[in-house]
Amino acid sequence: MPLEVRERQELAISDLLDRALNKGVVIWGEATISLAGVDLIYVGLKVLVGSVDAVHQMRFALRDDASTDAEELM
Amino acid sequence: MSVLQPMVYAYGIVRLGSTAGLPGGSIDLAGATFGRPRLLLSGSLAAIVSDLRLSKGVSLDALLRNSRHAEQLVLHHHRVLEELVETLSVLPFRFGVMFKDDQGVAVALEQNRKALLEAIGRIDGATEWGLKIYCAPDQLGRRLAGEIPAITELETDIASADEGKAFFLRKRLKSLTEKEIEQAITRCVNYTTGRLDTVVREFAPGKLQPAEMHGRGSEMVLNGACLVDRGLKEGFFQLLEDMFAAYAGFGFDYEITGPWPPYSFADCQLGGSGRAA
Incomplete structure (x- = not known):
């Protein structure tokens, strides 16, 4: 059995969410969050960010909607 | 909004x-x-x-x-x-x-x-690769049972003991096996991450995922990110091939994911003034 390598399209959504929602550069502007009309708006996906629980929750949501997602993302 | x-x-x-x-x-x-x-x-x-x-x-x-x-x-x-x-x-x-x-x-x-x-x-000049190691504790336990004299001796004692004594020996065997499994996992993880130094610019450990998230029957024992120079990709893969070959018989499985944008090595929050927030 060879070493398992998962590239690109095979990447797990849980790994992606862990990275794209929790890591990477953030620049906070002088007036960071407002409803409109500020120099910089940062949307933190507050209902989804951060925890394993949240990622877990999404994983199951995605599994349920997997076929629809695949079509919409093409 | x-x-x-x-x-x-x-x-x-x-x-x-x-x-x-x-x-x-x-x-x-x-x-x-x-x-x-x-x-x-x-x-x-x-x-x-x-x-x-x-x-x-x-x-x-x-x-x-x-x-x-x-x-x-x-x-x-x-x-x-x-x-x-x-x-x-x-x-x-x-x-x-x-x-x-x-x-x-x-x-x-x-x-x-x-x-x-x-x-x-x-x-x-580098890209991020995910590295995960999984362990099947049952397989590891069976392998250790044949290699650790203390476990072999306890099994022999249990076979010849009366039911009352065998009960306590089994408890001791279970405890010893769990301890040896834990130590073997630590050795595997430490040895692998130690060897990474030769081919990885940086290593960032991450949170372990529960089985219901990674979907395997085994246990995740390492979930990290490796920042690898593009020119060292083959060496990185070869090292992990070697690690996998050495540990597969003990119930360990290695998985590489990527290449990722280097999210795990770009973890900075900056303020509007130019200072770290």
């Missing part, structure tokens, strides 16, 4: 002079239309951005509260970056960084130029 004017969505930052084709085409995701990605120059830096327009009646908050739509948006963010990452050193933004207009992007880059250049220097 209602956004009537188009915003500027930011994916990542590159050094000016970096040459690579940006992914083409605009895309509509549930009423959020991302324009064709473009480079926005600011001094020696360039941000990879696109214009984001929301259809009438579509709110960003509502999109983000819908897990399916939110995932589509995150995937879009990632796919723009992953198109570039194999050939270009891109400092990825965390998902969801948006600016009011191009001027807002330029000001943010200008104010944070020094920190951003340092952050790009950290990941320059």
Whole structure:
């Protein structure tokens, strides 16, 4: 059995969410969050960010909607 | 949140002079239309951005509260970056960084130029690879049973003991086996991560995922990110092939994912003043 390598399209959504929602550069502007009309708006996906629980929750949501997602993302 | 004017969505930052084709085409995701990605120059830096327009009646908050739509948006963010990452050193933004207009992007880059250049220097010429190690404790336990004299002796004693004594010996055997399994896992993880030093620029340990998330019958014992120079990719793969060959018989399984934009090595939050927030 060879070493398992998962590239690109095979990447797990849980790994992606862990990275794209929790890591990477953030620049906070002088007036960071407002409803409109500020120099910089940062949307933190507050209902989804951060925890394993949240990622877990999404994983199951995605599994349920997997076929629809695949079509919409093409 | 209602956004009537188009915003500027930011994916990542590159050094000016970096040459690579940006992914083409605009895309509509549930009423959020991302324009064709473009480079926005600011001094020696360039941000990879696109214009984001929301259809009438579509709110960003509502999109983000819908897990399916939110995932589509995150995937879009990632796919723009992953198109570039194999050939270009891109400092990825965390998902969801948006600016009011191009001027807002330029000001943010200008104010944070020094920190951003340092952050790009950290990941320059390298890509991120995920490394996971899984362990099947039952298989490891069986393998250890044949190799550790104390376990073999206890098993022999149990076979010849009366039921009362065997009960306590079994408890001792269970405890000893669990301890040996734990130690063997630690040795495997430490040995693997120690050997990575020769082919990995940086290693960042991450949270272990529960079985219901990774979907395997085994236990995740390592979940890390490796920053690997592009020229050392083959050496990195070969090292892990060797590790896998050495440990597979003990119930360990290795998985590599990637290449990723170097999210795990671009984990900085900068303030509008140019200082770390």
